Amino acid sequence: MIKRSAHKEDLEMLDDDLIADFLHGCKLNLTAAYARARVLRTEGARGESGESLKKFAHRLAGSAGIYGYSSVGVVALRLENLMRVLVRRRHPVSAHSMTKILSLLDTISKTLGFAPGGPS
Amino acid sequence: MTRPRVLIVEDDPAISRIVEQTLENAGYETALAETKKEALESVGAQLPDLILLDISLPDSSDLKLCRELTHTNKASPPVIIMTSKQDTITQLRGFEAGAEAFLIKPFSREELLNCVGVQFMKA
Secondary structure, three states, X not given: OOOOOOOHHHHHHHHHHHHHHHHHHXXXXXXXXXXXXXXXXXXXXXXXXXXXHHHHHHHHHHHHHHHOOHHHHHXXXXXXXXXXXXXXXXXXXXXXXXXXXXXXXXXXXXXXXXXXXXXX | OOOOEXXXXXXXXXXXXXXXXXHHHOOOEEEEEOOHHHHHHHHHHOOOOEXXXXXXXXXXXXXXXXXXXXXXXXXXXXXXXXXXXXXXXXXXXXXXXXXXXXXXXXXXHHHHHHHHHHHHHHO
16 A cells, blocks of 8 residues: 655645746746747748747646646647647748737746746 | 655656656655656666656657557556547557556646556556
8 A cells, every 4th residue: 555655744845846946947938938939920830939839838738737737737738739730831920820829928927927928 | 665666757857856756755666767768778777666658758759668668578567658648549559559547638646646546556
């Protein structure tokens, strides 16, 4: 039988450290994601920036929930799905799609407690 | 008392760290691998009791590693696949590749512990 540790308080503290690390990682990744999103209009989504943004969204969609940020995971999944479509297309990224991408990034930022437009 | 050993094969540290801590807190011993190469080396060095496997690794995609782990070794431990793919075809292919169960991302810590715990109840 698997026993749970008796040091619950210690474990919760460790959890807080992990969550802080997760948020710090999100902050760095979001800053990079905004920078990548801003060049999509000129570069298109099929380049490195589009792929990186898709990968960022995919990873966040898979990991946010386990840290207690399920709603971030849902928004990240929307961003991932949008990026999948855009990466497949040959057309340049439209102004409408750009607005959508930045809006999804803003929602993620705000939900994680960062400023919209990119964590400072 | 020997703690059950779980090998976590995952290249995203945001996931592997919390999976590792959750399992350690619940009394399991864990080992981490970020690539197919590291996973095979870890299994070769010490056979785990269970493998949690992300099927999208930098040096291995799809189910090749799962097949390698389960079909080439008679004493292979059970493999739980961690993936965001929920479609039936992926799951069928996973079971054909030797997986015992699927843990669909995003999963909660409770789901993780239940999924892992069930495997040890079977054993």
